[in-house]
Amino acid sequence: MAGRRLQVNEPVAQAQEGATHEAWSPDGPIAPSRVSEVAVLDALKTVFDPEIPVDIYELGLIYAVEVEDDGAVRVDMTLTTPSCPSAQELPAQVEQAVKGVQNVTSVKVEVVWDPPWDPSRMSEDAKLALNMY
Numbered sequence: 001m002a003g004r005r006l007q008v009n010e011p012v013a014q015a016q017e018g019a020t021h022e023a024w025s026p027d028g029p030i031a032p033s034r035v036s037e038v039a040v041l042d043a044l045k046t047v048f049d050p051e052i053p054v055d056i057y058e059l060g061l062i063y064a065v066e067v068e069d070d071g072a073v074r075v076d077m078t079l080t081t082p083s084c085p086s087a088q089e090l091p092a093q094v095e096q097a098v099k100g101v102q103n104v105t106s107v108k109v110e111v112v113w114d115p116p117w118d119p120s121r122m123s124e125d126a127k128l129a130l131n132m133y
Contacts, residue, residue: 035071071105
């Protein structure tokens with residue numbers, strides 16, 4: 001099953017609104033289900049770093065999102081530092097937020113450290129919100 005992997009630098013507007021696939025059961029086809037990549041990204045934008053008043057997507061903590069045809073979603077994310085006090089709660093919040101997206105069947109959140117996060121990964125909106133110009 002092929003999915004679509006969104007890279008962090010891919011604009012949300014380029015995300016597919018939803019991919020349709022046909023599922024089968026022993027009794028024949030099941031109604032198609034769709035996972036909207038835009039909805040997944042919107043869900044990620046509801047998760048905020050508790051120490052910074054900017055969502056984790058705009059902070060550049062989300063490196064990639066992969067949506068499989070069967071509704072499985074994988075999120076590669078990082079933290080601002082390996083010693084981040086929110087290291088336990090942020091991945092769990094990401095998982096919960098994405099699980100709430102319609103037709104998502106499973107979520108796997110992977111915390112990665114390569115490449116390391118730095119402020120250049122933040123969106124222009126995040127830099128503006130944090131007065132980092």
